[in-house]
Amino acid sequence: MSRRIFCTTSTMTVRSFSLDAVSLSKSYGRTRVFENVSFSIATGESAAFTGPNGSGKSTLCDIAAGIRRPGRGTISHYLNGAPLQGESLLRVTGLAAPRVNPYDELTGMENVRFAARARGADPLTAAPLFEFFGLARHRDKLLRHYSSGMRQRLKLILSVLHDPALLILDEPGANLDDEGRWKLAEFIELIRARTALIIATNDRGEAALCSSEVRLD
Amino acid sequence: MAITRLVHVFMPAAIVMAFVYAPAAEVLGETSRLLYFHVPLAWVSVMAFAVSGIASVAFLAGSKGRFPAAETTFHNSATLGTFSALLATATGSVWAKLMWGSYWNWDPRETSIVILLLIYFAYFSLRSALAGKASRGRLSAAYLVIAMTVMPFFVFVIPRVFRSLHPDPVINPGMKILLEPEMKLALIVSAAAFSLLYFHLLRITNRVSKIQAAMEDLSDE
């Protein structure tokens, strides 16, 4: 299945990704979101960010993805020993989150084509993904006509279509029915070995998909 | 503090020299004494803008948090620059009425000061729209850098678009005010006095900002 979904030449190359976060803190004005959070994650490993609502899981996801600056502390990303920053980090990271919304005015396929081209990936790799997540029939519908479950599946597709070395899923099961959640778990098993995985969630079942936990409270 | 002492020396000296030491000009009489206040104020407003611009660049360039204090500098300098520009406009306007008969004439220098005021106004509008946001420092610094980039273009364009009423006292031969040595000295002393006052006030306002920030940090603990 892995070979069918990611049929580019990069599939079989071994890659070694690592992320090191040391003493991360974030505050907004007077509110301290979290303090002194440290963790590391490498290819093949998985970590769950857990904690009550408002504990900063989403903010930590953004920081891990490199799109938000930590207030204090350092975070570094490496691929095969070389440091990643800016564009190079973007190309190997996938983030699916409630606040990361694709374009309503584009169809599912147009969103996918846009994301693929922008990251330097091949849009054709997405076709089997549509099949896998059950969106093949809705590929050419405008996103404004998607149900919330369909939208969530598309967000998942968008976060994985470029075979990222670092995959961050913020509440991936939200809005998904049982079938959707099962597909998600199946997909995670497929890519687990070659991805560094982070799942931010309140759901014990989702957290159980990860081998380690970072508690925020 | 060294600057404070210098201000205490220079400012009274400047005032005394402006009213007593320097002679009244030929044509303008006693009204020429406005020179010793108007020109330094205009000069300070330009200098304040330059300091704001440079501090903004420093703030952005030290993006790993190396120069966080630069934000208070560029903001306080902008505030001081605004006051200075307003005072320069007011003194210039009064002087224009006395010299040329009307309060406002849109000559190049007058236009420049209005533009500076416009830029400051835009800067403060942006700051208040960004109130409470973590990105306030970066975005307002970015605006000042853009405004600074536009300055050379203004300097080039304005004289070509607006005719000039402003005399150029030192270089231009056919002008209205001839500066005698005493007047030149008074002007230099006054310019030094106002510049020192600016730096002194900048230091004070920066310290106040720092104390305010420290107080807010303490009140959270």
Added chain:
Amino acid sequence: MIEAILANIAKDFRIEFRRRFAVNVALSFAAITTLAVSLTAGGARLETRTHALLFWIIIFFSAMNGLSHVFTREEEEGTALFLRTTSPELAVFTAKLVFNMAVMAVIAAAVVPLYVFFLNVEIASPGRFALVACAGSAAIASSTTALGAIVARAGGRGSLFTIISFPVVLPPLWVSIKATQSSIAGGGAAQSIVFLLAFSGALVAVSYMLFGHIWIEE
């Protein structure tokens, strides 16, 4: 990178084509203002200088109504984070700049014929007039794209964009007015066009350097 830029350009144009928001607002404003000017002028013969002035005032305010949209839209629709995770900064800025240039082109293409027709202007050097219109419009787009990004992060209130853009746009506006006046009367405009291009170049360069700081999430 080129691929990312093209993907962003295609995306922005496709969305605009479907929603037509920025273009509609800018064009309506341009058309209504031009008509308002010509109706209230009541067929009076205006000086060349007045024509140049009115022409550029219309273009400036139409631009203020249309150029902040491309960034504000991303923030309002909640797609800004998605954009940040898929596209490199350079690609985002380049695509938005190209988009704003296109909006200015549409505005100019609408205002020029409407103005010339309704206000009965006889232009001595039409070629030069067109060049000045292009160079001036490009200067406005070049300088205000980064400002649109700043305003979008500040909450994107419409008047804030105009307030912060006006001082920055003033030099090219002056020069464009003078050059337009000159081309209507049949004089030269080469120096002005060079100025406008230099201005555009400088502002685009500074915008590129600043964009990373404007775009990153705090």
